Amino acid sequence: xxxxxxxxxxxxxxxxxxxxxxGICPFLGVSTKVNTAAGMAAAVTxxxxxxTLVTYLIQYYILLPLGIGFMQTLTFILVIAAxxxxxxxxxxxxxxxxxxxxxxxxxxxxxxxxxxxxxxxVVSKEFSFGGASHMLNLGxxxxxxxxxxxxxxxxxxxxxxxxxxxxxxxxxxxxxxxPIALITAGxxxxxxxxxxxxxx
Amino acid sequence: xxxxxxxxxxxxxxxxxxxxxSVLLGLVYGVTKAPIEAAAVAKTNAAISAVxxxxxxxxxxxxxxxxxxxDEVLTVYPATKGGEPVGYAVxxxxxxxxxxxxxxxxxxxxxxAICGTSVLSHSETPGLGAKMTxxxxxxxxxxxxxxxxxxxxxxxxxxxxxxxxxxxxSRAFADALRRAYDAYLKINAQNTECDE
Amino acid sequence: xxxxxxxxKGIIKDNPTFVLVLGMCPTLGTTTSAINGMGMGLATMFVLxxxxxxxxxxxxxxxxxxxxxxxxxxxxxxxxxxxxLMQAYVPSLYEVLGLYIPLIVVNCIVLxxxxxxxxxxxxxxxACDGIGIGLGFTLALTVxxxxxxxxxxxxxxxxxxxSGDGMLAFVLAPGAFFVLAYLMVxxxxxxxxxx
Numbered sequence: 001x002x003x004x005x006x007x008x009x010x011x012x013x014x015x016x017x018x019x020x021x022x023g024i025c026p027f028l029g030v031s032t033k034v035n036t037a038a039g040m041a042a043a044v045t046x047x048x049x050x051x052t053l054v055t056y057l058i059q060y061y062i063l064l065p066l067g068i069g070f071m072q073t074l075t076f077i078l079v080i081a082a083x084x085x086x087x088x089x090x091x092x093x094x095x096x097x098x099x100x101x102x103x104x105x106x107x108x109x110x111x112x113x114x115x116x117x118x119x120x121x122v123v124s125k126e127f128s129f130g131g132a133s134h135m136l137n138l139g140x141x142x143x144x145x146x147x148x149x150x151x152x153x154x155x156x157x158x159x160x161x162x163x164x165x166x167x168x169x170x171x172x173x174x175x176x177x178x179p180i181a182l183i184t185a186g187x188x189x190x191x192x193x194x195x196x197x198x199x200x
Numbered sequence: 201x202x203x204x205x206x207x208x209x210x211x212x213x214x215x216x217x218x219x220x221x222s223v224l225l226g227l228v229y230g231v232t233k234a235p236i237e238a239a240a241v242a243k244t245n246a247a248i249s250a251v252x253x254x255x256x257x258x259x260x261x262x263x264x265x266x267x268x269x270x271d272e273v274l275t276v277y278p279a280t281k282g283g284e285p286v287g288y289a290v291x292x293x294x295x296x297x298x299x300x301x302x303x304x305x306x307x308x309x310x311x312x313a314i315c316g317t318s319v320l321s322h323s324e325t326p327g328l329g330a331k332m333t334x335x336x337x338x339x340x341x342x343x344x345x346x347x348x349x350x351x352x353x354x355x356x357x358x359x360x361x362x363x364x365x366x367x368x369x370s371r372a373f374a375d376a377l378r379r380a381y382d383a384y385l386k387i388n389a390q391n392t393e394c395d396e
Numbered sequence: 397x398x399x400x401x402x403x404x405k406g407i408i409k410d411n412p413t414f415v416l417v418l419g420m421c422p423t424l425g426t427t428t429s430a431i432n433g434m435g436m437g438l439a440t441m442f443v444l445x446x447x448x449x450x451x452x453x454x455x456x457x458x459x460x461x462x463x464x465x466x467x468x469x470x471x472x473x474x475x476x477x478x479x480x481l482m483q484a485y486v487p488s489l490y491e492v493l494g495l496y497i498p499l500i501v502v503n504c505i506v507l508x509x510x511x512x513x514x515x516x517x518x519x520x521x522x523a524c525d526g527i528g529i530g531l532g533f534t535l536a537l538t539v540x541x542x543x544x545x546x547x548x549x550x551x552x553x554x555x556x557x558x559s560g561d562g563m564l565a566f567v568l569a570p571g572a573f574f575v576l577a578y579l580m581v582x583x584x585x586x587x588x589x590x591x
Binding site for chain 1: 417418419420421422423424425464465468469472473475476479480495498499501502503504507565568569570571572573574576577578580581584585
């Protein structure tokens with residue numbers, strides 16, 4: 001039950017892109033086609049789950065016991081960068097087809113603030129999914145990060161669908177490109193506000 | 201021109217950069233450690249003095265905890281003047297906020313009336329629930345004694361004027377106040393026992 | 397190019413927010429008021445100037461293939477220093493900006509300038525570039541914050557000028573997107589002839 005609440009709240013209520021403003025760059029950058037958007041979403045989900053798992057363990061078994069919590073930002077970003085590199089190499093070896101599909105997105109993920117943002121969030125914030133507020137445990141952290149990534153995917157794919165249509169519409173010249181995309185995102189954010197209060 | 205990308209150079213430069221950065225961070229951490237702790241203490245002290253009557257002790261030195269249940273352990277800062285207790289600042293919380301935990305410092309005088317409240321941390325929506333940090337909302341509690349002032353929003357049959365369009369946040373705030381008052385009652389009960 | 401020219405270029409022609417469209421997350425996430433926007437801008441500028449200077453000094457000793465990880469470590473170090481300093485001396489601002497401070501590490505502006513400018517220019521020029529881009533970012537965030545604050549809460553820099561509430565949507569997420577979109581259009585129109 002609690003996992004269900006985590007998932008619904010992460011995808012709809014606290015959507016990472018539309019209400020928490022993380023991962024806006026890829027949201028605007030790779031959302032012109034539904035296919036690329038789906039590829040990006042898959043790659044982000046994969047990296048996010050893995051990096052949250054690793055950074056969670058590092059935070060609780062290395063940084064905190066040693067009393068060097070201040071090294072958090074530096075260690076986390078290094079771990080994420082290394083993980084992305086590793087996934088790229090492994091994917092190239094074992095599944096060239098998947099590499100071809102996801103490969104071009106991988107280097108972009110290091111600087112996607114969703115990944116670092118969620119990794120820091122799960123170890124620094126207290127959550128209360130209906131019950132008493134508490135720090136997340138390892139299982140909850142991974143579920144939360146996957147759900148957050150799915151939220152990213154939902155927003156990205158919805159947005160790409162709309163932008164494919166926008167390509168064909170008649171837009172004032174000054175609004176072409178980013179401005180109209182931002183306005184579309186704003187309307188999507190308005191729609192997602194309707195979910196707030198769904199899960200407390 | 202950049203150095204040649206031989207394996208030795210790559211490992212060496214990465215290691216060196218990491219090492220120098222870590223040492224640098226360690227130094228800055230050492231320098232800022234005391235001010236960071238001082239800032240945290242100053243924040244608590246400011247909240248305490250904002251919510252209890254004038255005192256002349258150092259409440260953070262006489263701090264104790266009150267356990268309402270296993271999950272609910274509240275920190276209490278007693279305020280005294282000339283050795284006589286004048287009030288208690290109770291660090292309360294609620295998990296019922298619109299977007300997560302809200303922490304509130306609640307001050308009581310010795311009669312149990314609320315002297316003041318100060319939100320320590322929250323992540324409520326700016327412009328809506330976040331108005332709990334404004335006097336127009338928290339001012340209504342000053343001088344009210346929860347024994348006669350019902351800590352529920354008016355919609356639920358209580359005496360609290362909820363923040364417009366932020367009933368959930370207002371309910372959460374009421375929940376934190378009730379928890380603080382429960383802690384106060386418990387302290388009061390213990391004190392009376394000691395007196396007898 | 398003169399030092400002043402480099403700075404001016406960062407503010408107008410290469411404005412990171414309105415022209416390069418980089419660093420969108422803090423731009424949207426922290427601009428609920430003018431003060432918050434300005435704080436975020438200045439924090440980013442601090443990291444940008446320092447990382448630019450150090451990367452331009454070190455670039456020639458770093459082998460090409462590991463330059464990105466090295467830059468990231470250098471940037472992350474300055475971000476952490478900023479975090480510690482803010483916790484110590486401006487804790488209230490640090491609390492408001494929260495997660496967005498560590499996220500300066502992955503702000504494309506910082507790594508972007510390291511890669512596009514600092515690693516092939518002198519330390520002096522890189523510092524100017526950092527100041528220019530940083531100022532451009534700070535100005536943009538302050539203006540966005542100001543507009544959102546005026547429309548959303550009816551105040552400017554924390555001073556209320558109407559009684560009652562503003563249009564709440566502007567403080568919330570959708571308003572951020574709308575305000576940025578319109579300001580971007582206005583900025584583009586205004587600077588169309590400034591090349």
